[in-house]
Amino acid sequence: MKRRDFLQLSGLGIGAAMLPNIPVMGNNVSYEALLNGSMDVAVKKRLADAALNAAKSKGATYTDIRIGRYLNQFVVTREDKVQNIVNTESYGVGVRVIADGCWGFAAVVDAKSEADTARAAEEAVAIAKANAKLMKEPVSLAPQKGFGEVSWKTPIVKNAFEVPIQEKVDLLLGVNDAAIKNGANYVNSILFLVNEQKYFASSDGSYVDQDVHRTWPIFNVTCIDPKSGKFETRNALSAPMGMGYEYLQTNPKDKITGVTTRYNKGYDMLEDAIAAAQQAKAKLSAKSVEAGKYDLVLDPSHLWLTIHESVGHPLELDRVLGYEANFAGTSFATLDKWQSKNFNYGSKEVTLFADKTQVGSLGAVGWDDEGVKTKKWDLVKDGTLVNYQAIRDQAHIIGEKESHGCCYADSWSSVQFQRMANVSLAPGRTPLSVEEMIKDVKKGIYIIGDGSFSIDQQRYNFQFGGQLYYEIKDGKIGEMLKDVAYQSNTQEFWNSCSKICDDRDYRLGGSFFDGKGQPSQSSAVSHGSSTARFDGVNVINTGRKI
C-alpha cells in the first residue's frame, strides 16, 4: 500500500502528513483471529525440510525458507470518530536458494503442505538457474554454523493484541478529546500494532522460531488562526518501540520533565496530547527564526532521525558497494575511507554503534532473516570510521568471516536483504545533564521531536526540521521559535558535536516504516542517544509568503 492510499484510507490530509510508507497488509480478519496461536513448530519444521530437500535435489548449493505469519492491527481515529480499525493477517512462505552460483527466490501464499513448499523451492532453483546466465560473478556466502532448533520472543509484558479494541478506541478518543479541549481544532490519532511470527530454516542446519512485537501510538494536532488563515501542527513525541502494550502504561520514572515532557519506556499519550494542543497554538504566535549559525541542542526525540539518515544509511555496505544506486543511492563513506583507518566521521566525542540485541528497540531479534545470531558492534569509534553493516554475501568484501546479522525481509513474499541495524550514539562518559549542557550555550536552539527531513543520495548534505524549537540565550531557554530547519554536511555536522549528555538521558527514537529496495520493502529500526550539542550549525528560515 502506498503512502498516498493510506492517507486517503485514514482521512489524513497533506496538512497532517506524518506517515511514511505503509507496508502491504495481509487479509482482513477478525480481531479474535489475531489471537489464534501460530502454526505448530513441528509442522513448520516438516514444511521447511520439504523445501530444503526439494531445492537440494534440484541442484541448490544453499537454501533457506521463511514461513511467516504477519499480523497488523491499526486503530485510526480523528476528533470524536473512529475512522477505521484494520486487522490483517498474512501467511505464506518464501524460499531462497543459490544454484549455479546465483540467487533465486520464490514465494507462495497460504502454503500449508509439503508439496507447496517443495514447489516454491523448485521454482526458486529454476529462477536462479535462468539468471545465472546473465551473471559474471558468483555469490560468495560467509559460512554460518547451524543452531539446531532455537526460538526467541520480544520480551513484552502485555501482548497488545490481547487488549480489547474498545480499550484502544477509548484511549485514542480520550486523547483526541483532551487535545480539542486544550485548543486544538483537529486531531488525528493512530495506534499501530505489529506481530511477526516467523520461522526460518536453512541448509546450514538452523530452525529458528521467532515472535516479534512492535507498538507505535501517534497523533497529530492542528491549530488554526481563523483571522490569518495560518495553521500549525504538533506531532506526538512518542517513539515506535519493540514493546507490547506496556509502552502505553505511564510511569513517572519514564518521564523527562523540562521545557516539555518527553518519554522513555512508558508513554503518557494523554498528557502529551494536552501539551501538543497548547504548543501548536503557541506556535501560531511564535517568533520566526533569524537565519544564521547556532549551537544546536538536540533532544533524542529529534536526533534519532539525523542518526538514521546520516549514519545508519551511509554505513550500509550494499549502498557503499552500489547495489542501491538506482534508488536509495550510494554512500560517501567509501571503502578507501574505511581502509585508511583514520577517516574522522565525527569528533572524538562521537561513538556510534549498531546493535540488533538492544531491549525495547524495533530491530531487536535473536537471529536475522538468514540465520545469523544478532550482536552489537561499533561503526564509528571515538570519531573514526571503523565498520559497516554487512550480511552473509557481503562479509568477504570487508575481510570479515561472518555476517553482522542484519538481514531482513518485510514479508514472507519479499526477498531478504541488508537492512539497517539499530544504530545509536553512545552516551557521554562524563556525567552531564541537559540543564548543565544548556548552561554553557550562548546562542543556540533547542530542538525537540522529528520533522521535515531530506538528504542527498550519498548522504553528505541534509536538512532537518523538528516539532518544537526554543531559543537558547546566554545559557537560558528563551521563547519558542518557528520556521526552523538546519542544513549541514554529515562529516562537518558530526565533527561539530562538542558534548553528549550521559546515559541518564539515553532514549530511543525510531522509524516504523523505513523504505528501501526495489520493489520497496519496509523495516522498523530504532536509534538511541542522549541529548547532544552541535556547534555553529547553519539554520535557515523556512517561512514563505505566497
Next chain:
Amino acid sequence: MNLILTEEEAKTLLKKILSYSKADECIVNIVGEQRGNIRYARNEVSTAGGLTNKNIAVTSAFGNKVGTATIDEFDDASLEKVVRRAEELAKLAPENPEYEGLVDPQTYMKANGYFESTASINPDKRATKVAQSLELCRNEKLVGAGFLEDQHGYTAIMNSKGMFAYYASTNVNFSLTVRTEDGKGSGYVAKGYSDFNKLDTAAATRVAMQKAKASASAQAIEPGKYTVILEPTAAAVLLENIFFGMDARSADEGRSFFSKPGGKTKLGEKIVDEAVTFYSDPTHPELPSSPWSGEGLPQQKLKWIDKGVVKNLAYSIYWAKQKGVKPVPFPNNMIMEGGKASLEEMIKSTKRGILVTKLWYIRPVDPQTLLLTGLTRDGTFYIEDGKIKHPIKNLRFNESPIIMLNNLETLGVSERVVSTESNQNYMIPPMKIREFTFSSLSDAV
C-alpha cells in the same frame, strides 16, 4: 479459475458473492494481478521475482456500522465465509457517522489500458530487455543499476444497488542509473508504458549513459536564485505535491495550501501562471487509467487547474453531502498541458541557468505554502549564452511548486513520466522557470 477474469466472468463472480449478503448494504471489490521484476546493480543481476495476487474485499453495512473482510481463495465456501466475516465485523464496529451508503449504477467512459504485449511478458522476455541494457553498460565500461517491473491485472466492483464496474490494465516501469567507474558521473532514466512494445531499454540506457559521461567532473557554483530548465522527471516530483493536496475537506478545514482565511478555499482563484492547465482523463491514449474510483464513481475528463485557476478539488461522498455539492473522486491520472518548445530551444534561449534532469528526496517543509526541499541528482548542468557549459555539483533547493509555477517562462511538449518519489505515472512537459531557489551545495554524485 483464471487469475485475470474477463468482464463477464467478473460480473458472474460478483453476483454470486453478493447473493450471500444479508446486510443492509454490501459492496465487493475483486482484484487479480501478476507482477514480475528483475533488478540489477554493478552490471550484474541482483534479484528477480514474481508475485501473483488475487483478492476479494467485501464491505458490509448495517445502518452506519461498517465492516470489511478480505480473502484470497475463490471457492464457494470461501466466498460465503468472507461475506459472513464482513457482516460479523460490521456488527462489532463502532458507528461510523461518515458512512454515506452506496453509489447508484453509473455509466463510465471506455478506457483501454490493457495491452497483450505486456500481459504476455515472461522471465525470458524480461531478461532479454535487461540484457540489452547490461551489455551497453558493460561495453562502455560504465556501471549500471536498474529495475524493470511489469504488471497486468484487473479490478472489478459491484454493490447491492446494482452498480458494476470493471477495468483491466497493464503497466511496465523501467528505471536505470548509470555511473562512471570512478564514481564521478551519474545519469538516470525512467520510462513508464502501458504497452511493453514501446519500451526500448537500449535507447533508454543510452540516455542514462550519456548523462553519466556528461556529468563527470562537475564544478561547484554559488547557491542562490537561478533560471532552471526542469526535465519532466524533475518537474513531476514537485508538481505531484500540488495534486496530493487537492482535497476539499482539508481546504475547508483550513489546513491546506488550498485554504483561505475565514474558512474559505482557493477554489475559483488564480494561483499560478495562466499557461498552467492540469486535467485528468481516463481515456488519455498515452496514460490510460481506470474510469472509476474506489467507490464506483465515474472518473471524467476534468480540469483541476485551468489557465492558472483552481477549477476543482476532490470531494468524498461524505464531504460533498456536508457541503451540498457533487462528489468528485481523486483522479486516477494527471496530465499537464504542454507547450511547443523543445528542450534544445529552451536551452538556446537561456542566458544563464541550470538544466535539472532529476530531483531527489523531496519532502514537505511547510504545508501552508507547499514549500518543499530536496536535491538535484544524476546530471545537473550549467547553461550560459544558450549552451550547456559544464556539469555542476548537486544543489539543495527550498522552493514551493506554487511559487515556481508563478515564475513559469516556457513549456515544452508533455510526455509520460514516472515519479521517482511515488512511482505514479503522469504526463508532464519540460519547463523553464525563473528564480528557482537553491540553498546549499552537495558533494554527492
